[in-house]
Amino acid sequence: MPGFTTLKYSKDGPVAHISLNRPQALNAYNIQMRDDFAGALEAVQEDPDVRSLLITGRGRAFCAGADLTEFGRAPSQTIARQVRWERDVWGQMLRLTKPVVAAVHGYCIGSGVEIALLCDLRIAAEETIFALPEVHLGMIPAAGGTQTLPRSVGRSPALHLLLTGRRLDAMEALSLRLLTRVVPQDVLLEEGLSLARQLAELDSEFSASAKDCIRRGTDLPLAQALDLESRSAARALA
Amino acid sequence: MIPPGHIDYRCDGPLATLTLDNPQVDNRIDAAMAEELRDACGTICQDDSVRLVVITGKGISFSVGRTDLADCQGPAGGLDSVLKHQAAASLAELPVPVLAAVNGDALDQGLELALAADLRIAAADARFGFDGLGQGPIPWDGGTQRLPRLIGPSWALDMILTGRMIDANLALEIGLVNCVVPADKLLNETRKLAEKVLAGAPIAARYAKEAVQKGMDLPLDQGLRLEADLNILLHSTSDRAEGLQAFREKRDAKFSGR
The missing domain is CATH 3.90.226.10 (2-enoyl-CoA Hydratase; Chain A, domain 1)
Structure with missing residues (x-):
């Protein structure tokens, strides 16, 4: 079992569980966590026993955002750009063929929302607070949020959140389609695990092609997307 | 006018x-x-x-x-x-x-x-x-x-x-x-x-609009490229430095649009 500083990685049968583990910093996403994520996601993808992934946060928050003391300090923009693609954990997450569940609670702010949006299913505890404060800090989301958020909630609601930085609670997040389920805090982990277990029982090729068809297909003209679906189904049946 | x-x-x-x-x-x-x-x-x-x-x-x-x-x-x-x-x-x-x-x-x-x-x-x-x-x-x-x-x-x-x-x-x-x-x-x-x-940073607000509106007409991977490039451009703005500074000092940022 790989050991990480900022994440707890464990396995429960076929379910891999990544728990953000900087509770003293409300699980703020930092450079060490980025590197730990890269390693953990590689383990998830490579390990043939792992059939689904659950992502949660330890302590009072799922993730209160990026650790702003660490990011944006690259010596130059060219180096920042190079590093973004050399350490592309978000692309790595999107390329995971195994189904991923995020079970969030407490504060789910900035990068926290973005990490959840890179997962296939999102559930939240009733008291969860969401916000994307980047624009009010002089930046924009950097973990895909400007792309994944409007693809989940639509352009205008996405811009409403991004341009005002306003907070929303779990019920509003549910009605905006940022989430698909809200549960009481005390059963969040249990619900997350049971969802991940359910997904682990799926034929892995079927779930991988469903993910791929939906993610890629929604960006294609319908005729091409239908072709993608036909070919994926035919390949899975072969 | x-x-x-x-x-x-x-x-x-x-x-x-x-x-x-x-x-x-x-x-x-x-x-x-x-x-x-x-x-x-x-x-x-x-x-x-x-x-x-x-x-x-x-x-x-x-x-x-x-x-x-x-x-x-x-x-x-x-x-x-x-x-x-x-x-x-x-x-x-x-x-x-x-x-x-x-x-x-x-x-x-x-x-x-x-x-x-x-x-x-x-x-x-x-x-x-x-x-x-x-x-x-x-x-x-x-x-x-x-x-x-x-x-x-x-x-x-x-x-x-x-x-x-x-x-x-x-x-x-x-x-x-x-x-x-x-x-x-x-x-x-x-x-x-x-x-x-x-109250948001002026250039960041423009770029957020561009990333969402333009990115939604692109395949996801190209939209992610757009977001990253706009973000790295924002690194060169003084508003980004001000935003971080204000966050650390727990005060409202004073953005200049530069």
Whole structure:
């Protein structure tokens, strides 16, 4: 079992569980966590026993955002750009063929929302607070949020959140389609695990092609997307 | 400033307000108003001090109706006439966020104009709809494209084919507007929403709009590239440094737009 500083990685049968583990910093996403994520996601993808992934946060928050003391300090923009693609954990997450569940609670702010949006299913505890404060800090989301958020909630609601930085609670997040389920805090982990277990029982090729068809297909003209679906189904049946 | 006509264009610091100002005909957009709107948007594009545009209507309607193009076919034919009467694109192409304060009915081309804004706040008595295909040709100011992208194809087809009228509460429910407020509070609530947007960093707000609006027309991987490039450009702004500094010092940031 790989050991990480900022994440707890464990396995429960076929379910891999990544728990953000900087509770003293409300699980703020930092450079060490980025590197730990890269390693953990590689383990998830490579390990043939792992059939689904659950992502949660330890302590009072799922993730209160990026650790702003660490990011944006690259010596130059060219180096920042190079590093973004050399350490592309978000692309790595999107390329995971195994189904991923995020079970969030407490504060789910900035990068926290973005990490959840890179997962296939999102559930939240009733008291969860969401916000994307980047624009009010002089930046924009950097973990895909400007792309994944409007693809989940639509352009205008996405811009409403991004341009005002306003907070929303779990019920509003549910009605905006940022989430698909809200549960009481005390059963969040249990619900997350049971969802991940359910997904682990799926034929892995079927779930991988469903993910791929939906993610890629929604960006294609319908005729091409239908072709993608036909070919994926035919390949899975072969 | 443009000469007085049927668009009232005012700047209050970073906030530009465009008011459709021909209440005698419910602010129906005609070729002259469309041209004025294009000119005003052109002026705004050149003015870096403008950070947010509010569009609203004078009187009881936002904007109702559309010009019957069958009556005004020019020598260059139908397309020429359509282009001359279009108004929504000039609003949609603004680089800064655009907020439509829908003070009353937004029908036909008036609805198409409201759809070109990034955000819509509506008075509780506002209604939304098209005349329906029984009355004329298909919408020609972006309605067949912007409406389904906002509320999905089923609702868009229901509205465009049947001419169904949607009230403000249903509009909120189906995602046609972002918020609904009592009619007498619209001005106040619009100002509050504008202040929230204006409290953000100016360049970051423009880039957030660009990343979302342009990125949604791209495949996800290219959208992610766009986001990353815009982010790295933001690294060069002093507002980003100020934002971080203010966060560390637990105070509100003072952004300069640089």
